[in-house]
Amino acid sequence: MAKKQLIMEKALELFxxxxxxxxxxxxxxxxxxxxxxxxxxxxxxxxxxxxALIDHFMMQFLSEIDYVVRNTKNEKxxxxxxxxxxxxxxxxxxxAKLLMKEQAHTINExxxxxxxxxxxxxxxxxxxxxxxxxxxxxRQTKYDLMYCIKGFIQTYSHLFVxxxxxxxxxxxxxxxxxxxxxxxxxMTLPFISEDLHQIFTGPEYGRETKEQLIQxxxxxxxxxxxPIIKESLLLLKNELIYPSLSPAIVKGLQENIRQHPQCKWIxxxxxxxxxxx
Amino acid sequence: MAKKQLIMEKALELFxxxxxxxxxxxxxxxxxxxxxxxxxxxxxxxxxxxxALIDHFMMQFLSEIDYVVRNTKNEKxxxxxxxxxxxxxxxxxxxAKLLMKEQAHTINExxxxxxxxxxxxxxxxxxxxxxxxxxxxxRQTKYDLMYCIKGFIQTYSHLFVxxxxxxxxxxxxxxxxxxxxxxxxxMTLPFISEDLHQIFTGPEYGRETKEQLIQxxxxxxxxxxxPIIKESLLLLKNELIYPSLSPAIVKGLQENIRQHPQCKWIxxxxxxxxxxx
DNA sequence: TTGACAAATGACTAGTTGGTCAGTATTATA
DNA sequence: TATAATACTGACCAACTAGTCATTTGTCAA
Numbered sequence: 001m002a003k004k005q006l007i008m009e010k011a012l013e014l015f016x017x018x019x020x021x022x023x024x025x026x027x028x029x030x031x032x033x034x035x036x037x038x039x040x041x042x043x044x045x046x047x048x049x050x051x052a053l054i055d056h057f058m059m060q061f062l063s064e065i066d067y068v069v070r071n072t073k074n075e076k077x078x079x080x081x082x083x084x085x086x087x088x089x090x091x092x093x094x095x096a097k098l099l100m101k102e103q104a105h106t107i108n109e110x111x112x113x114x115x116x117x118x119x120x121x122x123x124x125x126x127x128x129x130x131x132x133x134x135x136x137x138x139r140q141t142k143y144d145l146m147y148c149i150k151g152f153i154q155t156y157s158h159l160f161v162x163x164x165x166x167x168x169x170x171x172x173x174x175x176x177x178x179x180x181x182x183x184x185x186x187m188t189l190p191f192i193s194e195d196l197h198q199i200f201t202g203p204e205y206g207r208e209t210k211e212q213l214i215q216x217x218x219x220x221x222x223x224x225x226x227p228i229i230k231e232s233l234l235l236l237k238n239e240l241i242y243p244s245l246s247p248a249i250v251k252g253l254q255e256n257i258r259q260h261p262q263c264k265w266i267x268x269x270x271x272x273x274x275x276x277x
Numbered sequence: 278m279a280k281k282q283l284i285m286e287k288a289l290e291l292f293x294x295x296x297x298x299x300x301x302x303x304x305x306x307x308x309x310x311x312x313x314x315x316x317x318x319x320x321x322x323x324x325x326x327x328x329a330l331i332d333h334f335m336m337q338f339l340s341e342i343d344y345v346v347r348n349t350k351n352e353k354x355x356x357x358x359x360x361x362x363x364x365x366x367x368x369x370x371x372x373a374k375l376l377m378k379e380q381a382h383t384i385n386e387x388x389x390x391x392x393x394x395x396x397x398x399x400x401x402x403x404x405x406x407x408x409x410x411x412x413x414x415x416r417q418t419k420y421d422l423m424y425c426i427k428g429f430i431q432t433y434s435h436l437f438v439x440x441x442x443x444x445x446x447x448x449x450x451x452x453x454x455x456x457x458x459x460x461x462x463x464m465t466l467p468f469i470s471e472d473l474h475q476i477f478t479g480p481e482y483g484r485e486t487k488e489q490l491i492q493x494x495x496x497x498x499x500x501x502x503x504p505i506i507k508e509s510l511l512l513l514k515n516e517l518i519y520p521s522l523s524p525a526i527v528k529g530l531q532e533n534i535r536q537h538p539q540c541k542w543i544x545x546x547x548x549x550x551x552x553x554x
Numbered sequence: 555t556t557g558a559c560a561a562a563t564g565a566c567t568a569g570t571t572g573g574t575c576a577g578t579a580t581t582a583t584a
Numbered sequence: 585t586a587t588a589a590t591a592c593t594g595a596c597c598a599a600c601t602a603g604t605c606a607t608t609t610g611t612c613a614a
């Protein structure tokens with residue numbers, strides 16, 4: 001199994017430089033000093049390699065952060081969180097680069113799911129940390145605070161991952177601790193409500209089922225007065241059961257109900273349903 | 278020249294979905310309903326297409342922001358900045374998606390330079406806005422504040438660009454205004470010093486020269502149909518070579534071409550040219 | 555109707571890609 | 585040493601890629 005690790009290491013170096021898509025299996029095997037056949041003894045496909053990389057480093061990173069968050073006293077918690085995060089990025093800078101490059105890329109269905117899962121887990125870690133630190137005081141603004149923290153991490157890590165400048169990570173962590181505390185103390189206007197956060201993260205993997213979606217639409221048909229929106233909802237509901245309309249018509253119907261404040265979520269849920277299955 | 282625009286529009290749709298590298302010229306031409314040869318009549322290469330896309334949308338976006346920052350009273354400035362930014366991302370969400378996907382990708386030397394240039398310009402706009410708003414008070418922390426603002430924009434725009442949820446952009450802008458003000462007022466521990474910022478942005482990369490600007494305007498004269506805009510472009514081009522018109526006339530001509538979606542960033546480039554030299 | 559010019563086509567090239575597999579080398583067991 | 589089992593190789597394949605160019609189609613003035 002040493003071969004598997006060799007391939008992962010060497011491939012990561014190339015992915016960090018060139019990205020996943022622009023790195024060929026040929027290049028990887030040459031960089032490892034092995035033959036093409038040997039590669040396919042360790043990994044069934046190129047996709048399996050990147051999934052293994054994501055799994056390996058992501059779990060390592062997440063568990064490190066999680067350990068720190070669980071085992072640090074409150075006074076040092078925020079500092080240790082930032083410091084560990086950046087140190088981890090620094091230590092595995094090739095992986096951090098890969099993550100930044102492929103952030104939003106549609107490499108593969110499974111890859112996307114893994115990334116979503118990872119994000120959900122990170123969200124949870126940060127949220128519990130925030131709740132632990134500030135308690136009830138930030139109930140209204142905790143989701144905003146979480147997104148701000150993620151913004152800090154992304155923006156600042158971008159700087160030292162892309163430009164290879166040696167940075168004073170202690171100072172960086174201290175500086176971000178202050179920013180976070182300032183926001184937690186004085187922020188009053190939340191943007192991300194509980195509901196909104198639910199929509200972003202989705203109901204834990206198993207999303208809305210078709211039946212739930214149809215039920216919700218039937219309920220809305222009863223509640224809505226506007227005949228156009230009523231009919232659009234009905235047609236879309238039937239489309240879910242027996243797909244028969246052209247994409248343009250479906251898109252148009254979705255646009256219709258997007259106008260109505262009560263229904264505007266429906267097109268999003270429909271899209272998400274089709275994307276997941 | 279309508280073909281060029283058709284290709285850009287249709288290609289952008291595919292790039293937003295699949296990314297630049299995974300979209301073939303074949304796919305683009307099929308999506309346009311034209312032949313492969315026709316593509317190469319409009320663009321010398323696939324690389325030239327993405328550079329044209331970047332140029333077109335980036336300049337449009339930057340000039341919009343710049344216009345708002347220059348023409349808004351201080352009390353509403355920050356709000357208008359955030360609101361315009363997000364509205365622009367919303368309007369051109371395909372381009373925003375492309376930008377997120379290809380953020381750190383090594384597509385091409387020229388592409389990277391363009392992205393660096395764009396970032397530098399955005400940095401400058403944000404910095405002047407901050408200086409204008411808070412003056413001497415934030416001299417120490419202004420670079421940190423700028424990176425925080427960019428972090429806010431990135432994190433929150435990610436949410437509504439990736440998940441296609443209709444958001445209340447007014448509320449979002451208000452919320453971010455508060456966050457920014459809170460940070461500006463209470464932040465004391467800077468991380469990004471003047472020197473560090475210099476290192477990140479690097480020495481000014483040869484911005485548009487007069488010749489490039491003139492060339493671009495000549496190209497637009499060919500592509501535009503409206504006679505008023507055509508003449509305005511020609512007069513402004515001559516003004517660049519032999520300054521002879523009064524400031525009021527020049528301003529008026531700039532206002533003319535600002536109306537046209539393809540030309541509206543030209544005034545911004547002209548201003549920048551005169552300011553830098 | 556003709557002829558001249560521009561616009562558009564798609565079969566073509568030369569090269570790359572992820573992936574396979576018949577065959578060779580290496581090792582472990584007897 | 586002989587045999588069986590495993591590890592490895594690299595020529596090969598089909599499918600794709602960006603880009604080209606001889607040929608066809610469309611347009612408009614004479």
